Amino acid sequence: MERAGFDLMSVATNHIKNCGISNCGDRAFFDTLDNLTRVGIAPVGAGENLHDAMQPVVREVNGVRFGFVSLGQLEPRVFADEDEPGIAVLNEENLISAIEAARQVSDVVIVIPHWGPEDVPQPNWSQRDLARLAVDAGADLVVGNHTHVVQAIQEIDGVKVFYGLGNFIFDQNWALDHQQGVILKVTYQGTEMIDYELIPTHVDFDGLVHIAGEVEALEILNRIDEASRSLP
Structure with a gap:
């Protein structure tokens, strides 16, 4: 992943403590954080306790702090929680606190929530309410x-809200739409998202992940467009 260009990785997921079919406690959790850090990829969204998990990761690009x-x-x-390792818990209070903390040390605040029901193109009302709350609290993306x-x-x-980018690398090959996703490429001019x-x-x-062919790519983009236009 480091050679592919990743320098930051959201780890606030429901799979962060997976360990095959066995129970290995928190070993897999800490191994994941340690291995990412070892190769220069900063994990965000998890830590030795809730305070650590809530901390922002800041990357400066051309003088702009993201x-x-x-x-x-x-x-x-x-x-x-206070004395238990794991991920930052997504609720209203924590979301506001995390964004406010990031705002103090950043010019642009990007929120990466792990949320919502699986297998549906429409966000539920919980996602939409949290998205509104994030924007009101100061999120820029x-x-x-x-x-x-x-x-x-x-x-x-x-403020743009991308509710779900689909699967990037995931072994869910029983359904075509589970083998599909999108890479989001964002262009900033200073602190302004321009494209x-x-x-x-x-x-x-x-x-192995490939850029989708022309026909498949159009089908994926059309599904996103249809879901977006159908939002109530």
């Missing part, structure tokens, strides 16, 4: 994940 926070819901077994299929895009008070591009992808049975 602050990233990530929070997740869905499986209490991976939630951090919201990029969601977890749903395994691409979801709608919405603009809230000038974005969705690059459709396809992950093969061998786990």
Whole structure:
């Protein structure tokens, strides 16, 4: 991943403590954080306790400080608390606190929530309420994940919300839409987001990710467009 260009990774997911079919406690959790850090990829959204998990990761690009926070819901077994390692818990209070903390050290705040129901292109009302809350709290961009299929895009008070980018690398080859996703390429001029591009992808049975072909790419983008236009 480091050679591919990743330098930051959201780890606030329901899979962060997975360890095959065995129970290995928190070993897999800490191994993941340690291995990412070892190769120069900063994990965001998890830590030794809730305070650590809530901390933003800041990357400076051309003099602009981009602050990233990530929070997740869905499986209490991976939630951090005051003295328990795990992920930053996505709720209203934590979301506001994380964004406010990031705002103090960043010029642009990007929120990466792990949220929503699987397998549906439309965000539920919980996602939409949290997206509104994030924007009101000062988020400049919201990029969601977890749903395994691409979801709608919405603009809230000038802030883009990408509810779900689909699967990038995931062994869910029983359904075509679970082998599809998009890479989000965002262009900033100073602190202003001036453009974005969705690059459709396809992950093969061998786990390799490819840029989707023309026909498949159009189908993926059309599904996102339809879901976006259908938002109530």
